Each structure stands twice: as C-alpha cells, then as structure tokens.
Amino acid sequence: MSQHGAPTPPDRSPYETLLRTLLDEAMGSGGLRIDAEARAAIDDLLADGTRDRKAFEWELERILAFHDDFAELWDTWRESRDAGLRGATGSPPVHGTDVPGPRVTGRVPERTAPGEEPDEEPGTRVLNLCLTWPLSRCVVPPETALAAGRRYELRIDIGDLARESLLAEHSRPFPDDQLPHDDDNGRGDRLDVVVLSDDFTVAPERHPYFLPLTGSGWVCLCPDDATMHTCEPHHRSKFLRIPVTAPYETGPSRLRVIVTHRGNQLQSASVTAWVASKEQPGVPASAVIDFTLTAGFAALATLPQRSAGIRIGHGTNGAVTVDVLGTGAPISTFRLTELQVLDALNQTRDTLDHVHAEATADGTVRNRLLPGNRKEAREAAHDLFQLAQHGWRLLTLLAPHAEQRAGLSAALDGPAEIQICRENSQDIMFPWTFVYDIPIDGNHPPKLCTAGGRAVAADLDARSCPDADSHGYNTLCPFGFWGFRHLIEQPPSLLPGRRLPLYAGRGGDAPHMTVARSLTLNQHLSEQHMAALRETFRDEVTDCADRVTLQAALKTGQHDCVYFYCHGRRPDTPQRRATTTVLEIGHTDRIEPSALATWQADSTGWRHSTPLIFLNGCHTADIDPTTWLGFVDAFSGLYASGTVGTEISVEQALATEVAERFWQHFLAGENVGTALHRVRTGLLRKGNVLGLAYTAYCSNSLRLRGDVR
Structure with missing residues (x-):
C-alpha cells in the first residue's frame, strides 16, 4: 500500500523503488525536505500508470533537471544510502550507481570490468x-x-x-x-x-x-x-x-x-x-x-602561492577565451577574437616605439631618450599619459562591462602575483603588463599622482601607491599599470615528466654565461657591454660571434645563463603566412628555432644545466599566430629554465642597461620576478617606462642554483 492508501503497482524501474523509499523517509523524517512543486511532480509521476520504464525514467530525469534543490537532495540521499549499505554489508548497494541505464544501448559502466584493467604502471594516478x-x-x-x-x-x-x-x-x-x-x-x-x-x-x-x-x-x-x-x-x-x-x-x-x-x-x-x-x-x-x-x-x-590565475585558451568560432581565477571563485571569463588580440599587440608596440624613437624627414630614426636612457619629467609624464590611455583601452577590450571590471578590481586591487597560462597550441599572448585599471580620459589633462612617484623614488621594490584610495577618474599613477603593481609570470606548458623549473644553472660559485652577439651593432657600446658582463660574471663568459662557435658552446651544456645580444628578425607577412623568427649574430649568421633542436639532438647537457635565456633584440619574444615556432617554446623544449625577451625593437644603449641591471640582480640571488621588477622601477625613476617591454616566460620564483654573488 502507498502512503495514500491506494494499491501500489509493481515498480517499473529500480529508480521508482528508490524514489518511493525517499518519499517514505521524507514523510517520517524532519531532516528531508522536498519543495511543493517538486513533490507535486513526483506524485503525478508515481500515480501515472501509463508510463513504461523508459518513459518513467525520462520523466524523472526531467524533474531532476528542472528542480535543482530536489536533484541535490536526491544525489546526497543516494550517496549517503549507498555508503551505509557498503559499510553494513561490504558489497555494492542494491540499485546503486551501477544499475543498467535507462536510455541508449552500449553505455559504459562506471567501473572497469575485472580482468580489463588499463595498461598503466601500478600506483600511477x-x-x-x-x-x-x-x-x-x-x-x-x-x-x-x-x-x-x-x-x-x-x-x-x-x-x-x-x-x-x-x-x-x-x-x-x-x-x-x-x-x-x-x-x-x-x-x-x-x-x-x-x-x-x-x-x-x-x-x-x-x-x-x-x-x-x-x-x-x-x-x-x-x-x-x-x-x-x-x-x-x-x-x-x-x-x-x-x-x-x-x-x-x-x-x-x-x-x-x-x-x-x-x-x-x-x-x-x-x-x-x-x-x-x-x-x-x-x-x-x-x-x-x-x-x-x-x-x-x-x-x-x-x-609558491599565487593571488590569481589567467588561462588563455581556444574558444568556439576562432575566439580566444580568457578565464580569470581568484583565490576564492572564478572572477570572470572574457572572449576576444584573434584579430582583437593582434590589434592590441600591434598598438602596444606602436605606442612603445613612439615613446623612445621617432622617424625623421630623411627616413632615419631618432632616439628620444636622453643620455643615460633618461627623460625629462614633463616628457616622462606625457609618455605615461599616452601609455595609460592605451592601457585603459586594453582593459576595456578585455572587460567591456563595468561589472567585469569591478570583479577584476576587487581581486587585483592591491599588489598581486598573477600566473598566466596559455593552452597548448595557443600562440596568442595579451600585453598584460601594459593594462591600466584607473579610468583615464585622453581628452582632459590627467591628475598626476605625486604619491606614486615618491614611492618609486624611495623603494625599488615598491608595488603600491600610498594614496591609492584617493585615485579617481583620470588619475595618472604608475601603479595603475599591472606591470608596475603586480608580479606577472607566464610559464610555458610542460611535457609529461617535466617540472616547472624553479632553479637555473648547474650550481656552484662560478656561474657561466654564453653570449651570442651581433657584430653589426655599435661596436663601442658592444665592447663596453661585454666588459660589464665579464665583471658581473667574473670572466666566466664565452663570447660567440658566429654560428659555428655558438653551436659548439651550446652543445657543451657548461653554462648557467645564455644571452643573445643581437638582432631578431621576422619577415613582414601581409598575407599573415606563418614565418620563422630568426636571431642574427655575427655579420649575417641566422639561427632558426629548429636549428637549436638540431644542435642538441645528440646531447643531454641542458637537462642538467637548465640555463636561463635572455633574448635582447627586436621581436624575439613576440608570440602570436604568425610565428611558426617561437624561441620561447623552442628553448623550453630544450630544458631551458626560462626565457626573458623584448616585446619591441629596443635601442642598443637601453638594451645594454636593461641586461646589465637584470644580470646583476639575478646573480645577487634575486628571483626573476623581483629582478625584472627592480629593472622596471629603476628605469621608471629616470622617467623611462620601457622596462615594461621585457617579458619573462617562466616562474617568477626562478633563481640561480647554488651559491650566489
């Protein structure tokens, strides 16, 4: 007999038995609550004797789909019941999760049949x-x-x-x-x-x-x-x-x-x-x-702990998905087209190019930086304003709705450590360091935040403005840029069996550097630069100015750091065909990413040395769909611990200063994230914002192995 006093027809499905048991327990228990709408639908289902097993189970599926609270109760009750039956009998529960299914033939059971275990090593998970x-x-x-x-x-x-x-x-x-x-x-x-x-x-x-x-x-x-x-x-x-x-x-x-x-x-x-x-x-x-x-x-x-994560992946119809994860729950998912990302990258590089160089009437390029890679305060503020306008456009491209920007602001209000990961075969990177999250209006003069400038002058490690709470509309502050406020890491995806490297080099008290350099750069600056590097590395430097010498040096694996001080070239491709970025050393020797793999084919040296790579040239780390195989991925595949590269064509004097500052910090025991941040802050003190043009594709926590200077 049912609870209503009417004869109960034979159960058409094992789920009907379970459903009736649940209703009986709900009527006799104060802890099980079924809302009125779900209960009415269940009563109608049980009272309808015209449904066969398939129709009964389809309708129960529909009830579960449209009544989330009952679906959650159903799942919790069944799991609790199944666990109790297992504990009491030591055998699978009656009508449990492995009951034959109600719909399509050929379905797969939840457990692998005895004697058909997958061919995996014991204990692997x-x-x-x-x-x-x-x-x-x-x-x-x-x-x-x-x-x-x-x-x-x-x-x-x-x-x-x-x-x-x-x-x-x-x-x-x-x-x-x-x-x-x-x-x-x-x-x-x-x-x-x-x-x-x-x-x-x-x-x-x-x-x-x-x-x-x-x-x-x-x-x-x-x-x-x-x-x-x-x-x-x-x-x-x-x-x-x-x-x-x-x-x-x-x-x-x-x-x-x-x-x-x-x-x-x-x-x-x-x-x-x-x-x-x-x-x-x-x-x-x-x-x-x-x-x-x-x-x-x-x-x-x-x-180490990270404050937020950003995952870049493939969406549908060629879109790019950007998932932003906080320490609590996901913040938001943004969708961009490939063309939008490419336009953002190109506009960023154009803005940076204008900051430090300008074309003259005779077709030459004039360096806008003063001696020492400085800029006067007025011109530096103008650069910051131009870059902030572009950075705000990047933010509104990424998060066009006010609610999305509010979510980002809440999660990334103070200094954060952000990890950015790109899906395998996703060759698009967003210019994250240039994102500016204070609303800026290019039609009106900005309000210059003097507190932010004082913080930069006082501390190389500064990452927040003391007056941040008063930042309002059209405020210009260096800490509005993600690259000055956050530590952003972009580690590559690793193959099976590979760990994210947190140490570079072989260890010991004598780090060695291999330098691959161009002979078509200003030779006076080059010789000064090489002298500074030899002093920093205590003469543990191998100088390679041609392809043959470099190949021999790289195959030894006897280096902790590898430095390319050269031209990076990639042919223009109006039709956007895939092209190979090449590094040009010596006079005309060109090196493709594939050549590196060829040189290492019969060597395992880098597995033990895991060197940090620094690409100091133009367009050497610009990951986008027109690159056939970027050096960032090529070096990662050869067991390099990380790669640092420029996003734009960098004037030689600036390139040498950035590298010398970075290597000094790195050899002093600082990790890559801290070293690169201090380089950026040091340049910013001189009114130079171009430290944002350098990107590290590795863990921010990467540091030199062993004794440090």
Whole structure:
C-alpha cells in the first residue's frame, strides 16, 4: 500500500523503488525536505500508470533537471544510502550507481570490468573525466550526442586510469612519490577544481578535492580551512560531480577543466562534446590535456602561492577565451577574437616605439631618450599619459562591462602575483603588463599622482601607491599599470615528466654565461657591454660571434645563463603566412628555432644545466599566430629554465642597461620576478617606462642554483 492508501503497482524501474523509499523517509523524517512543486511532480509521476520504464525514467530525469534543490537532495540521499549499505554489508548497494541505464544501448559502466584493467604502471594516478547521466550515474558513451538543453554531470576524479575516461588516450601520469603531503597533517594535498564553459551552463565555482597519499582522491563536506579531515570514509565520494546543462544550439560544445593548488594552475583539460536535438549517435566526445605546469601534479610543495590565475585558451568560432581565477571563485571569463588580440599587440608596440624613437624627414630614426636612457619629467609624464590611455583601452577590450571590471578590481586591487597560462597550441599572448585599471580620459589633462612617484623614488621594490584610495577618474599613477603593481609570470606548458623549473644553472660559485652577439651593432657600446658582463660574471663568459662557435658552446651544456645580444628578425607577412623568427649574430649568421633542436639532438647537457635565456633584440619574444615556432617554446623544449625577451625593437644603449641591471640582480640571488621588477622601477625613476617591454616566460620564483654573488 502507498502512503495514500491506494494499491501500489509493481515498480517499473529500480529508480521508482528508490524514489518511493525517499518519499517514505521524507514523510517520517524532519531532516528531508522536498519543495511543493517538486513533490507535486513526483506524485503525478508515481500515480501515472501509463508510463513504461523508459518513459518513467525520462520523466524523472526531467524533474531532476528542472528542480535543482530536489536533484541535490536526491544525489546526497543516494550517496549517503549507498555508503551505509557498503559499510553494513561490504558489497555494492542494491540499485546503486551501477544499475543498467535507462536510455541508449552500449553505455559504459562506471567501473572497469575485472580482468580489463588499463595498461598503466601500478600506483600511477591521472585525471579522469566522464560525462554521466545524473539519474543513473552511468557514463554517457562518447559516441552519443548530448540532447540540447538536457542536464548532465561532468564526473571528475584523480586516481587509477579509468577505461571510460575521455582522457584515457591522453592521460598524464601522476608521480605520487613527489607530492608535498602538507595538508591534513601530512596525509595528502588539497586541490581545487574549476569547470568553465562558453557553451554549457555551469556554475562558476571552486570545488575542493582532496588527494590522499595513495589511492583515489575524494570530495567531502569538511570545511576548506579545516586543518584535518573529520569525515569518515563512508562520508566521502570518489567522484566530483559538476552539473552541466547542454546548450540549446546544436554542434560542438566545449568545457574547460582547471585543477589548481595554492593558486597555481597545475593542469587543465578541454572536453568537446557534440550536441544534437536529441540523444543519438553522433561525433564522438573527446578530451585533451591542454596545459601542464608540473609533471602531472608533481612537486606541489615547491610552488609558491599565487593571488590569481589567467588561462588563455581556444574558444568556439576562432575566439580566444580568457578565464580569470581568484583565490576564492572564478572572477570572470572574457572572449576576444584573434584579430582583437593582434590589434592590441600591434598598438602596444606602436605606442612603445613612439615613446623612445621617432622617424625623421630623411627616413632615419631618432632616439628620444636622453643620455643615460633618461627623460625629462614633463616628457616622462606625457609618455605615461599616452601609455595609460592605451592601457585603459586594453582593459576595456578585455572587460567591456563595468561589472567585469569591478570583479577584476576587487581581486587585483592591491599588489598581486598573477600566473598566466596559455593552452597548448595557443600562440596568442595579451600585453598584460601594459593594462591600466584607473579610468583615464585622453581628452582632459590627467591628475598626476605625486604619491606614486615618491614611492618609486624611495623603494625599488615598491608595488603600491600610498594614496591609492584617493585615485579617481583620470588619475595618472604608475601603479595603475599591472606591470608596475603586480608580479606577472607566464610559464610555458610542460611535457609529461617535466617540472616547472624553479632553479637555473648547474650550481656552484662560478656561474657561466654564453653570449651570442651581433657584430653589426655599435661596436663601442658592444665592447663596453661585454666588459660589464665579464665583471658581473667574473670572466666566466664565452663570447660567440658566429654560428659555428655558438653551436659548439651550446652543445657543451657548461653554462648557467645564455644571452643573445643581437638582432631578431621576422619577415613582414601581409598575407599573415606563418614565418620563422630568426636571431642574427655575427655579420649575417641566422639561427632558426629548429636549428637549436638540431644542435642538441645528440646531447643531454641542458637537462642538467637548465640555463636561463635572455633574448635582447627586436621581436624575439613576440608570440602570436604568425610565428611558426617561437624561441620561447623552442628553448623550453630544450630544458631551458626560462626565457626573458623584448616585446619591441629596443635601442642598443637601453638594451645594454636593461641586461646589465637584470644580470646583476639575478646573480645577487634575486628571483626573476623581483629582478625584472627592480629593472622596471629603476628605469621608471629616470622617467623611462620601457622596462615594461621585457617579458619573462617562466616562474617568477626562478633563481640561480647554488651559491650566489
């Protein structure tokens, strides 16, 4: 008999049995609450005897999709019930998560069948991703197109490779012997997972996920700030399940999954699924790991805390997606076209070119910098104003809506450490250091912030204005620029088995530098520069002025720093065909990125020396789609610890000063982020803003290994 006194027909589905059990418990318990609308829909479903099993389960799916509170209660109640049954009997629960599914034949079970374990080394752990139906918790077969507007779940876990995982063919091993184990009293590591999409409807939230010393990770209800887990094993779920709703537009749709630890973006993956008007055979769903900061999730304890993360990836229809992650929840997702990014890069370089050089009537270029790479205060303020106008345009391009800019401001108001990661094969970088976040109006004279200038003059490490609270409309302050207020790092994505380098060089008390230089530069300045470098490195310098000498020096691996003081050339391409950036040393010797790989083909020297590379020329670090293979990625592939490069054509005297200042700071024990910031501040003291033209593609925490000067 039912609670209403009417005869209860035989259950048409195991889920009908579960549903009736839940209703019985809800009526007899003060802790289970079902809202009136959901309860009415459930009663109608149970009373309708005309539905067969398939129709019953379709309708229950619809109820779960349209009543989120009941869907959450249903999931929580089933997980609690399943855990209790396992604890009592030691066997799988009756009508649990592995019940045959209600829809499409050929679906994949949640567990790998006995005797069919994936071919992985014992103990390796990887990121697994699956799309599942929320009712049956069965995996949606990859070849099944999703139904437009229907609710699904993205199932996430880190553990043994699951055969049904969409990443099964693209997994990255997890070396668990290198984890820090500094959470839960040394029992594991707290990670965060974020799922974002331009297509699916998904809540932009941060989801905690705990990875123990061995075995699979889990989710639980312990507070994030708890020093130890108080939950019992049967309170935990192996899987993190994120509700996602397929878009109403048919065609390919993407989800982005980002795993972080202390603000560091450890690994990200892209899931592509095909959406149709209804569930049916279609284009197979797929997933790929598109960024890896460490070897799997290795060496997490060595990664410093980061305030915010920015992920640049591929969107739909050729767009570029920019996901901004805070320490709490995702801040926002922005979408730019490739053309918008390229225009921003070109306008930035044009603005910087105008700051330090101008074309004359006879076709020559005049250096606008005074001796010592200085500028008078009035002209320096004019430069800052011009650059601030451009920087504000960059911000409004990135975040066109006031609410988006407010979100960025709230997360990045004070000095922050920002990590920017680009998806594999995403060859677009945004000019982040030039972003200016104080509203500036080029039609009216700005209000010059004198407090910011005093802070720069007083402290090379200054990163905030003492009078920041009074910054209002049209205020001109150096700390309105992200490059002067924040420490921004842009580490490359690493191959499996590679860690993010935090040390450069071989160690020891005699760092060695290999210099590749051009002989077509001003020779007087070049000789002065080489003398300064020899003094800094105590004569541990190998001077290479031709291709043959450089090839021999690089193959030895006996260097801690490699410095290119030369021309960087890339042919103009009006048709935007891919072209190869080349470095020109000696008189006419040109070096392509591919040549570096060829020279190192029979050598493993850089694996041990992991040198820091400095490219001091023009257009040597300009990553954009017209570059066939940039030197930044080429050096990373050869085990360089990082690359520093210029964004524009830099006048020789300025280039030498920047390099000499940087190497002095770096050899004194400062990390790359601090050294580069001090170079920028030192130039700014002289009215020179061109320190922003140098970018570091590595961890800001990278420093010289071993003894320092």
